[in-house]
Amino acid sequence: MPTSPAHSSEPATSTPRKVTKRRGQTRRRLLDAAVEVFAENGFGRSTVEQICERGGYTRGAFYSNFASLDEMFFAMWEQRSSAMLAQIRLAADSSSIDLSGLTPAEKLRAGTELVLGVVPVDDQWYRINAEFTAHALRNPSLKKALAAREDTILDTIVPILEKALHRLGRRIAGDPRVLGRALVALHDGTSVQCLIEDENAAARELRLELFTRVVTAYTEPDTTHTHTHRKEGSS
Template identity: 80%
Template sequence: MATSSAPTPHHATDAPRRVTKRRGQTRRRLLDAAGEVFSENGFGRSTVEQICERGGYTRGAFYSNFASLDEMFFAMWEQRSTAMLEHIRLAAESSDIDLTDLPPSEKVRAGTALILDVVPVDDQWYRINAEFTAHALRNPALKKALAAREQAILDTIVPILESALGRLGRTIVGDPQTLGRALVAVHDGTSVQCLIEDASASARELRVDLFTHVVTAYSRPDTTPPRTARQEESS
């Protein structure tokens, strides 16, 4: 059974190669093809040949962009996480989240629902990610690389959470990273429920409820007096 070769640590953690416009197009098409193949066959049963055939490229095109299937997965993961974080940032910064007409007791849930609308619950990606995570747990170098990427997501999303909560009149209690980790855990758990129940309305409502409970538990109303114009100028 063909599986991806286990890369040395530099395959998983080095800075990406310089990407020209043409190479960027090739990478994107290969990544799209890989997503289809991984989803259909499973990560461990997918081969470079299958991906190249699906994308209409040669093995040479693959290896000029990726050292292994493991490296390709991380590129796919980076692509998706970057897009998701940008969607979350835009939702958190939009005027919709101000929710000035709602009482404080309803603001957190309404703001949470607005942000969750842009967080995908994707059957195809869930299967790919779950299989690769199991694969990485058997390989110390991959497990370390996966943990580093999860931490990078937390480092990016925590300031977005702080800003969004500030606009809702709340502030994080304790270590913001703890709230970030709790929300990742809720996302992972409720994604499974939504997928198993075919994205039923009740499963999605429960997802919003659980996120809201966690956000409320790790935050409190912000009683800090607003900064004056003079304070802003002197800072």
């Protein structure tokens, strides 16, 4: 007899469990299995049993790590967000591109391209995230939990953006979170376009163009940056 999905009407608020090395490995394998199952079957049609079977674990192993599939999704989301933010931070701090001799506009485009290179357009994750978002929109507590996590992403990414822009001779004009929200929305919108037109190189080129234009629109020349470099050059 098929088992119904173990969804919870509440976001993950369970008491944190002690994570041993073995438990951590089990948790990672279950999350990897869940990515495959959610992407193949759809979040709403996936069950704990399917994930356990794919990962080679029992229901007991699942419930010793996650209270529900909703909690598992948030763990998956946080794992993926942390990895992506780490890659963005590395790219923003990178000195791998030579900006000498470039115009301000060319510098901004080169920096944008470098950061976009580590922001994945992932078919599997897009399907999972889109389906869970639709699920959360039907549940007020999940919707609040999802919004809170989006705010956490903004709080983390804004300082990275500010630092990267300073290196490019720009600064954010106005509220930094407005630019952050604009970039998140642009990522979501252009991701689906790139996935639908996966054989069209122009779609990814347009993605870069749109990101560059949005960053340009929400930033201005950083006169402090210019003044600092002049002082260094005259010393």
